[in-house]
Amino acid sequence: MRPLSSLTVGQQGQVVQLNATRPIDQRLLALGLMPGMRVKLVRIAPLGDPIAIEFQNQCVSLRKAEAEAVQVEVLVTREVFSA
Amino acid sequence: MSAAPPPLVALVGNPNTGKTTLFNALTGLRQRVGNYPGVTVAKKSGVLSLPDSSRVELLDLPGLYSLAAASLDERVVIDTLCGHLSGTAVPDAIVCIADCTNLLRNLFLASQLAELGIPLVIVLNQADIARKQGLSIDTAQISSRLGGIPVILASAWHGEGILQVRAAIQTALERKTLMARLDWHECVPAAITILREGMQRENIAPLPDPELQRLVFDAASPILDRVHGDSAVVERLVKAARERIRQAGFNPFAVEALLHYERIKKVLAGAVSESANAHTLTQRLDKFLLHRVLGTLLFFASMAGVFASVFWLAAIPQGWIEDGFSWLIETVSPWFENQPMLQSLVTDGIINGVGSFLVFLPQILILFFFLALLEGSGYMARAAFLMDKLFSWCGLNGKSFVPMLSGYACAIPSIMGTRTIEDPKARLATIFIIPFMSCSARLPVYALMITAFLVPQIGEIKGALVMVAMYLVGLVVAIPTAWFLTRFILKTRAQPFVLEMPRYQIPKPRDVLWQMWESGFEFVKRAGTIIFAITIIVWALLYFPHGEEIAEAEKTAFVAEYAKENNLSSSAVLDALDAEKIEGGDNPIATALDHHVQGAYIEQSYLGRFGKFVQPVFAPAGFDWKITVGVLASFPAREVIISTLGITYSLGGDVDEDNEDLRSAMAKSTWNSGPHAGQPIFTIPVVIAIMAFFALCSQCGATLATMTKEAGWRWAAASFIYMTTLAWLAAVACYKFGTAIGL
Incomplete structure (x- = not known):
């Protein structure tokens, strides 16, 4: 288990837990980012922050500090196996 | 007896769902914009005709993802829907607009709205894109699973489904269609x-x-x-x-989202097909537009385009407006030839006052054109993504960039442009620091001072460097100000920077034009009236008392001086003045006298007297009374200082920064009395002090008027006090330091 902010570009993860105690976590929940959800880190801004993540057919940008509280389990994608 | 007010229908939905396009399509141009009481959130409402030709009021509420309001805009939504805003009744129905391509997230909000017990209509917008993506949506099934409320498939951009939306609103009002509430866990x-x-x-x-x-x-x-x-x-x-x-x-903070989402998943199961090719075009575009190097370059190129347009392109219509008003003054002026007071009131006061705010319109319209384009196309979120790091450390955010940049052209449209910043804290901080950006009205002041006084003494290159320094000093002060403000003063909670990167789309021309018109109209109506009032007040302070004796005394002094300089007798000078008057036409002596009398009027005016009275305050910066009066008189607009100096130096008000006479008159002026008697006034330290003062001061009534409108008068007052204090300190520091090192 590791924070969402530590994923590398292109890596996917499955949300394990969200502390859900800060307004930011509630915003992410409202967008549908909840335990069990698959999420992919698609891009890091040129200056290293914020990051852009993709989940459930949408792309959302958030600051690394805000992504820290989202714990994910890294998923090994099928592409990696077939490559 | 007055008729009962028409039913109120609220339009609610996620951001980027085409809500504004739907609102415009439903109301046409029958809209009005106001403010919610006590907050600076714009309240947009319009008249909507139903199929039975009855009318309802449609209220366009700010876009939001959840009723758990984080920002001021979002708070307005929950306050309105619960009937807590004075002057706005509880809506009789809600139209919830949802993006077809992400129904799960969009219907989460609808499911929250169901709890309110207000009749609901759901509009599934952007049906055209859903079709392109191969999505099929069974609206009948969704409708029946939600308790039989109207669910309409529409594409507001193409005008598709608008009639059905009207009919659905009528149905909702007649049959009170309540959406089935979530069956909560006990x-x-x-x-x-x-x-x-x-x-x-x-x-x-x-x-x-x-x-x-x-x-x-x-x-x-x-x-x-x-x-x-x-x-x-x-x-x-x-x-x-x-x-x-x-x-x-359950986690009490997550239970709501968890259960609503679970429910919506069930509602959508089998009613919506899986999308085959979800926004691939957007992903391909993002590869370029968000590319580390290419994306950054494209960003700066597009910003350069915006800046050039606000700075140079706007100058063309501004020139027309200025020419138009000059022509108007020339035309109207002779009508009042025998009533000098009325003549001055009409030309220098009223016409000039109207011109002084209309001249901002081109910049406002152009900036809002670009803002509408950036927002409507989906690029603004990307720009914020690219730039956020640069600004987040000092409490601003990526969306502060565009308004700050356009602040270098003019603060007025820029302050209005901060409306795109959702985070109230970052928005206020951005509004507060925009006036520090060196706007185009400061340029003539720098140009006059540098070309007249610095270039002859320190050369072109150093002069140019001083110009660059003047442009930087505002930014150098602004950034720590924002940092301090967001850290220690602004008590509002920072809003999380969670920004959806929406699908790219072509903004609808009507929406863009409408937003331009709206911002321009609002500026004229609200800020325009304040700017007009300030211009009239300053005109009056500069005009009165305007007694005959002032002119007489000045004439006597002028004739004596002119006679002495040209070795003529006083009567010869008087004859020359009178003779020329009879002949008419151009008369250099009479014009010179006229300019001297104008100068005397200003010196004796209430503002002139006040300037002399407060001059000791500016003495530590080396300002004499003429500079002080110039500073005070330039309150309606900074560039006015040039013409005021022209008048106080008896050259008339038609001078500009390139005027040789003004430069030489200022260079020759010396202190009449006091510790520096006989020494020149405009020494290098004084010139630098004046420029530093103008770089930081708040001498722009139009900016303060706009700030009052956008953030409240307290912020405008705080800005005025803060900037004036800083400007004074900087001027004194420049003067003292410059004098100490012997410049």
Whole structure:
């Protein structure tokens, strides 16, 4: 288990837990980012922050500090196996 | 007896769903913009005709993802829907607009809205894109699963489904179509009961259930201030309610989203097909537009385009406006030839006052054209993504970039442009620092000072460097100001920077034009009136008392001096003046006298006297009374200082910064009395002090008027005091330091 902010570009993860105690976590929940959800880190801004993540057919940008509280389990994608 | 007000229908939905396009399509141009009482959130409403030709008022509420309001805009939505805004009734129906391509997230909000018990219509917008993506949506099935409320498939951009939306609104109003509420796990109603009964026991005024839900579900509920009771007691009750949810095995802060999402998943199961090719074009575009190097370059190129347009392109229509008003003054002026006071009031006061705010319109329209384009196309979120790091450390955010940049052209459109910043804290900080950006009105001041005084003494290159320094000094002050402001002064909670990167789309031309028109109209109506009033007041202060004796005394002094300089007798000079007057035409002596009299009038005016009175305050910066009066008179607009100096130096008001006579007159001027008597006034330290003062001061009534409108008068007052103090300190520091090192 590791924070969402530590994923590398292109890596996917499955949300394990969200502390859900800060307004930011509630915003992410409202967008549908909840335990069990698959999420992919698609891009890091040129200056290293914020990051852009993709989940459930949408792309959302958030600051690394805000992504820290989202714990994910890294998923090994099928592409990696077939490559 | 007045007729009953028409039914009120609220338009609610996620951002980037085409809500504004739908609103414009439903209301046409029958809209009006106001403000919600007490907050600076724009309130947009319009008239909508139903198929039975009755009319309803449609209220366009700010876009939001959840009723758990984080920002001021979002708070307005929950306040309106619960009937807590004075002057706005509880809506009779809600139209919830949802993006077809992400129904799960969009219907989460609809499911929250169902709790309010207000008749609901759901519009599934962007049907054209859904079709392109190969999505099929069974609206009948969704409708029946939601309790039979109208669910309409539409594409507002193409005008598709608008008639059906009108009909659905009529149905909702007639049949009170309530959306089926979520079948909560028993712990939630139990928790609400705990809170409700607790409040009853403590004699706290009761709140309806949807609001109690917010208190329980939201980590830091914005509506806590609505509970009138001891905050410690309320906190204890809320905690007890949350404990009830926790006992059932749920996280009280996540339970709402969890259960709503679970429900919507069931509603959509089998009713919506899986999308085959979800926004691939957007992903391909992002590869370029968000590319580390290419994306950054494209960003700066597009910003350069915006800046050039606001700075140079706007100058063309501004020139027409200025020429038009000059022509108007020339035309109108002769009508009042025998009433000099009226003549001056009409030309220098009224016409000049109207011109002084209309001249900002081209910049406002052009900036809002680009803002509408950037927002409507979906690029603004990307720009914010690219730039956020640069600004977030000092409390601003990526969206501060565009307004700050256009601040170098003019603060007025830029302050209005901060409306695109959702975070109220970052928005206020951006508004506060925009006037520090060196706007185009400061340029003539720098140009005059540098070319007249610095270049002859320190050369072209150093002069150019001083110009660059003047452009930088504002930014150098602005950034720490923002940092300090957001860290220590602004008490509002920072809003999380969670920004959806929407699908790219072509903005609808009508929406873009409408936004331009709206911003221009609003500026003229609100800020324009204040700017006009300031211009008239300053005109009056500069004009009165305007006694005959002032002109007479000045004439006597002028004739004596002219006679002495040219070795003529006084009577010869008087004859020359009179003779030329009879002949008419151009008369250098009479014109010179005229300019001297104008100078005397200003010196004797209330503002002139006040300037002389407060000159000691500016003495530590080396300012004489003429500079001081110039500074005071330039309050309506900074560039006015040039013409004021022209008048006080007896050259008339038609001078500009390139005027040789003004430069030489200023260079020759010396102190009449005091410790520096006989020494030149415009020494290098004084010139630098003047420029530093203008770089930082708040001498722009139009900016303060716009700030009052956008952020409230307290912020405008704070800005004025802060900037003036800084400007004074900087001027004094420049003068003292420059003098000390012997410049």
